[in-house]
Amino acid sequence: MKKLNFLISVLFLFMTLLSCNNKKLTEVVEVPLPTTEQSVSIMGSPDDVKANEGSFQLEKLPYAYNALAPNISATTLEMHYSKHYLTYTNNLNSAVLGTPLENLTIEEVLSKLDPNDAALRNNAGGFYNHSLYWKCMAPKAGGEPTNTLAEAITKDFGSFENFTTLFKGEATKQFGSGWAWLVVDRTGKLQVTSTSNQDNPLMSNALIPGTPILALDVWEHAYYLDYQYRRKNYIDAFFNVINWKKVEENYDAAIKK
Numbered sequence: 158m159k160k161l162n163f164l165i166s167v168l169f170l171f172m173t174l175l176s177c178n179n180k181k182l183t184e185v186v187e188v189p190l191p192t193t194e195q196s197v198s199i200m201g202s203p204d205d206v207k208a209n210e211g212s213f214q215l216e217k218l219p220y221a222y223n224a225l226a227p228n229i230s231a232t233t234l235e236m237h238y239s240k241h242y243l244t245y246t247n248n249l250n251s252a253v254l255g256t257p258l259e260n261l262t263i264e265e266v267l268s269k270l271d272p273n274d275a276a277l278r279n280n281a282g283g284f285y286n287h288s289l290y291w292k293c294m295a296p297k298a299g300g301e302p303t304n305t306l307a308e309a310i311t312k313d314f315g316s317f318e319n320f321t322t323l324f325k326g327e328a329t330k331q332f333g334s335g336w337a338w339l340v341v342d343r344t345g346k347l348q349v350t351s352t353s354n355q356d357n358p359l360m361s362n363a364l365i366p367g368t369p370i371l372a373l374d375v376w377e378h379a380y381y382l383d384y385q386y387r388r389k390n391y392i393d394a395f396f397n398v399i400n401w402k403k404v405e406e407n408y409d410a411a412i413k414k
């Protein structure tokens with residue numbers, strides 16, 4: 158009898174240990190979600206993105222990937238800068254390698270390129286357009302221009318409100334991928350225009366040629382993660398982050414040319 162009791166005790170102890178072990182295997186351990194700061198650090202820094210060796214290098218992004226949120230999310234900006242922009246830049250370097258264009262400025266390349274050369278046209282445009290676009294935005298920006306640019310906008314469009322309506326309309330109606338622009342035309346007058354794909358007003362085929370001072374990317378990659386099909390909402394949000402101080406610098410430089 159004593160032997161039987163002993164065997165039952167050993168069996169009970171064994172079952173108890175097995176139960177505890179199974180509990181450990183199936184126990185749900187809560188893993189904390191990454192904080193916003195951790196997500197950004199996983200994402201990396203724009204300063205770590207480098208183009209391949211070549212004539213053209215990336216324009217430094219003058220703010221962090223999350224600096225324009227919620228108007229433009231960190232994910233959109235990270236993909237746009239480190240993937241799309243990087244690809245245009247690397248492809249441009251490949252397109253000009255070993256050609257007379259290799260030692261020209263990007264503005265000279267754009268004015269001289271053959272529109273039938275699709276690779277050069279798309280990638281030179283992609284490089285220039287995005288380089289300007291990054292600088293046209295800033296955190297805690299928006300509002301209205303001042304000084305010389307404000308005066309010119311009033312003179313050429315009647316009012317800032319008229320300009321805003323015109324620019325937003327141009328960006329909204331651009332069919333498919335493209336860009337909306339504020340340019341200083343060859344007579345020194347401000348004009349609003351748009352271009353398809355990666356074309357821009359510096360190219361010889363531009364409908365309204367001029368020096369771009371404000372650029373808005375309306376390709377879906379610029380807004381689809383944040384706004385899906387609502388391009389109009391993205392255009393409205395862009396006005397919350399326009400760096401008018403920089404646009405005014407662009408204007409002052411353009412009218413001196």
Ligand SMILES: [Fe+2]
Nearest residue numbers: 241374376379
């Ligand atoms: Fe883009």
